[in-house]
Amino acid sequence: xxxxxxxxxxxxxxxxxxxxxxxxxxxxxxxxxxxxxxxxxxxxxxxxxxxxxxxxxxxxxxxxxxxxxxxxxxxxxxxxxxxxxxxxxxxxxxxxxxxxxxxxxxxx
Numbered sequence: 001x002x003x004x005x006x007x008x009x010x011x012x013x014x015x016x017x018x019x020x021x022x023x024x025x026x027x028x029x030x031x032x033x034x035x036x037x038x039x040x041x042x043x044x045x046x047x048x049x050x051x052x053x054x055x056x057x058x059x060x061x062x063x064x065x066x067x068x069x070x071x072x073x074x075x076x077x078x079x080x081x082x083x084x085x086x087x088x089x090x091x092x093x094x095x096x097x098x099x100x101x102x103x104x105x106x107x108x
Contacts, residue, residue, distance in 0.1 A: 062093045064105040073099070 018026065070083035075095040083089075083104060089096075099105045 060093060061090055062096065062100075063088065063090050063108045064096055064100065065108045066104065067106050068104045070099060070104040 021029070066083045066085050066087045066089075069085050072080055072082045074080050076092070077095075079095075081089065081091070083099070088108065096105055100107065
């Protein structure tokens with residue numbers, strides 16, 4: 001989003017997208033960008049709303065290692081797991097994806 005709001009470059013391969021937007025659309029983008037920055041600053045250590053997916057999930061199950069204590073977590077289906085630093089688990093990706101993104105778990 002910041003690239004839309006930044007000043008245009010003289011690079012022929014990077015067209016000025018701002019020229020294609022109306023003043024109202026630019027105002028909306030500025031407001032939305034500020035809103036995301038304000039919201040993101042409260043959760044910067046836990047959540048990255050602007051982060052993309054580096055590679056799409058390939059498996060339903062994933063091997064993970066706990067890199068930060070998360071305590072007891074109730075997963076989908078009511079399963080309770082106590083995530084303590086250094087432990088390894090094989091769990092459904094959908095059940096632990098949020099914890100991976102938040103930095104409590106890492107894929108091994």
